[in-house]
Amino acid sequence: MRGGIAGGVRRPRRGHGPAAGAGGLVPRAVRRIRRSRTRAQRIADAARTTGTRLADCEEMHATLEWMRHHNQAAAHPVRFAGVLPGTGGGSFAGELADLGRYFERHDPDALPLLQQAAALAASYPDASIVKTLAAYAGLDDGARDALSAALSRLVDRMATTAAEQRRLGKGREHSWATADLRRAWHLDHVTRDLTGHGLPVGPTAMDTAMAETVLHLLEDHGPDARIVLGLHNVHIRRTPAVDKGPAGRLPAGYHLAQALGRDYVAIAATSGSGRTVRGSLDPKQPGGFAFQDLPLPAVAEGGIERVFSGRTPVAIADLRAAGSAVSDAEAYTSIRMEDYYADTPVLKAFDAVAHLADTTPTAFTSGSRS
Numbered sequence: 001m002r003g004g005i006a007g008g009v010r011r012p013r014r015g016h017g018p019a020a021g022a023g024g025l026v027p028r029a030v031r032r033i034r035r036s037r038t039r040a041q042r043i044a045d046a047a048r049t050t051g052t053r054l055a056d057c058e059e060m061h062a063t064l065e066w067m068r069h070h071n072q073a074a075a076h077p078v079r080f081a082g083v084l085p086g087t088g089g090g091s092f093a094g095e096l097a098d099l100g101r102y103f104e105r106h107d108p109d110a111l112p113l114l115q116q117a118a119a120l121a122a123s124y125p126d127a128s129i130v131k132t133l134a135a136y137a138g139l140d141d142g143a144r145d146a147l148s149a150a151l152s153r154l155v156d157r158m159a160t161t162a163a164e165q166r167r168l169g170k171g172r173e174h175s176w177a178t179a180d181l182r183r184a185w186h187l188d189h190v191t192r193d194l195t196g197h198g199l200p201v202g203p204t205a206m207d208t209a210m211a212e213t214v215l216h217l218l219e220d221h222g223p224d225a226r227i228v229l230g231l232h233n234v235h236i237r238r239t240p241a242v243d244k245g246p247a248g249r250l251p252a253g254y255h256l257a258q259a260l261g262r263d264y265v266a267i268a269a270t271s272g273s274g275r276t277v278r279g280s281l282d283p284k285q286p287g288g289f290a291f292q293d294l295p296l297p298a299v300a301e302g303g304i305e306r307v308f309s310g311r312t313p314v315a316i317a318d319l320r321a322a323g324s325a326v327s328d329a330e331a332y333t334s335i336r337m338e339d340y341y342a343d344t345p346v347l348k349a350f351d352a353v354a355h356l357a358d359t360t361p362t363a364f365t366s367g368s369r370s
Contacts, residue, residue, distance in 0.1 A: 056364060057362040057363060057364040058362065058363060059362055064080065067080060081213075081217060081227075083209075083210040083213045083214060083229065083231075084206070084209075084210060085183035085184065085186055085187040085190075085206065085209040085210075085213075086129075086183070086184070086187045087127035087128075088127070088129065089129035089132075089187065089190065089203075089206060090126055090127045090128050090129045090131070090132040091121070091124070091125045091126060091127055091132060092121065092183065092184035092187045092188070093118065093121060093122065093125055095180040095181065095183050095184040096114065096117060096118045096121060096180075096184055097118075098176075098177070098180045099114060099154075099177055099180050099181050099184075100114055100115075100118070102173060102174075102176070102177035102180075103177075105173075106165065106170060106173065106174070106177075107157070107161060110154065110157050113150055113153055113154055113157070114150075114154060116146070116150050117147060117150035117151055117154065117184075120143055120146055120147040120150065121147060121184075121188075123135065123136075123139055123143065124136045124139070124191075128283075128286070128287055128288035129288060130281050130282070130283050130287075130288025130289065131283055131288055132191060133191060133194055133195055134283060136191045136192075136195055137195040137196075137197075141197075144192065144197060147188060148188055148189075148192065151181070151184060151185045151188050152185070154181055154185075155181060155182065155185055158174070158177065158178045158181055161174070162174055162178070172220075175216075175220070179212070179213065179216050182209065182212060183209050183212075183213065186205040186206065186208055186209035186212075187205070187206065187209065189205040190203055190205045190206045190209075193205060199248070201248050201249050202241075202249055204248060204249050204250055207235060207250060207251045207252040207254075207255070208250070208252070208255060210231070210235070210252040211252040211253075211255035211256050211259070212255075214227055214229055214252070214256060215256070215259055229252075229256075231252065231253075233268045233269065233270075233335065233337070233342075233350075234251060234337070234342070235251050235252045235253060236251070236252065236253040236266045236267075236268070236350075237251050237253045237254070237266060237268075237344070237349040237350060238253050238254060238257040238264070238266050238348065238349055238350065238351070239254065239344075239345060239348050239349045240254060253266050253349075265351045265352065266349070266350045266351050266352075267316070267350065267351065267352045267353070267354055268304075268335060268346070268349075268350040268352070268353045268354070269353075269354045269356070270304065270305055270335055270336045270353060270354075270355055270356070271296065271305075271336065271355065271356040271357070271358060271359040272299065272305055272308060272355065272356070272357050272358065273296055273357070273358050273359075274295075274296055274356075274358040274359040274360055275293055275294060275295055275296060275359065275360055275361055276293075276294055276295075276296050276336070276338055276339050276359060276361065277291050277292065277293060277294070277338065277361045278291070278292045278294055278338045278339050279291050279292075279338070280292070291361075291364065293361045294338075294339040295339070296336065296339065296359070297339060297340065297341075300334055300341045302331060302332060302333035302334050302341075303332070303334050303335060303336070303341055304317075304332045304334070304335050304346040304353055305335075305336065305355065306332075307332070308355040310357075311357045311358075312357060313356065313357050314354060314355070314356055314357075315354075315355045315357075316352055316353065316354050316355070317352060317353045317355070318351075318352055319346070319347050319350055319351055319352055319353060320351050320352070322347065323347045323348075329347045330345075330347075332346040332347060333345065333346070334346070335353075
């Protein structure tokens with residue numbers, strides 16, 4: 001799978017964006033393991049906290065180790081924050097547990113409704129999004145509707161109590177709790193949509209949740225905050241998904257670009273040669289996905305990779321500058337996507353492209369080469 005980086009993201013201007021809010025996000029599973037095991041084991045454990053386990057590789061471990069070493073003497077430490085709702089798209093029991101602690105302190109009248117939602121969500125508690133979808137599809141319509149209704153009523157409860165909580169000096173706690181609830185609410189719609197019980201828009205609600213989390217963190221950390229967001233190219237792009245399906249398939253990058261304008265910088269990642277990974281759904285796998293190590297195809301006629309030449313290990317093209325300086329911008333209509341090309345208006349979808357001369361999958365996919 002090809003990944004990109006949304007870099008140079010700044011604080012949203014007032015009045016822009018789908019959400020604003022809360023604070024330094026640390027995955028709750030990471031918090032639980034901080035006081036146990038050796039340093040290397042803690043890093044490995046932290047990387048396994050996502051349901052898909054895509055971070056469970058030596059390269060991610062090395063990145064986390066570098067961050068910890070850097071932060072020991074850094075004037076401005078680098079923090080790590082998760083943006084996927086639930087356990088990487090699976091169970092959102094953790095969000096509801098945090099929300100329960102908030103209600104116990106600040107809004108006990110809302111607890112019965114939350115407990116109702118938590119009991120219904122416990123019907124599919126798996127961390128894997130693939131296994132979660134299978135369990136959700138097995139629920140009857142009444143249980144699905146009751147869960148969605150309870151979460152929607154809780155969203156309204158948080159909206160109607162926001163002003164009072166701010167007056168009481170508890171605005172930040174309320175903002176955090178609202179963010180937890182909205183991630184669970186969005187994830188409920190993801191499971192609906194992906195199992196055919198909602199709208200035919202794929203994981204769009206998950207992209208919205210990720211964008212809201214980024215804007216939430218920016219708002220909480222003040223005007224000097226900067227976030228580097230590591231997501232797949234299809235999630236960071238500034239433009240809607242290009243296909244023949246229904247309208248409304250909007251990636252996280254689209255929401256961030258609308259909220260932040262030029263302060264949002266979407267940097268796609270691609271490569272000239274080497275190998276890549278194709279992921280497919282497989283409930284038998286621990287994370288719900290099977291990965292296959294495959295050779296990259298030749299560069300396509302309309303692929304953005306054609307602008308890069310030579311064997312420079314890493315090269316970056318500034319597409320913002322190129323858009324007004326070149327006469328053939330419309331000729332670049334695709335970019336690598338796993339082991340094929342995806343139709344994409346590249347110069348409109350991204351602000352830059354980082355090109356690696358050669359790529360090799362991590363050991364996470366060992367034994368899957370074709």
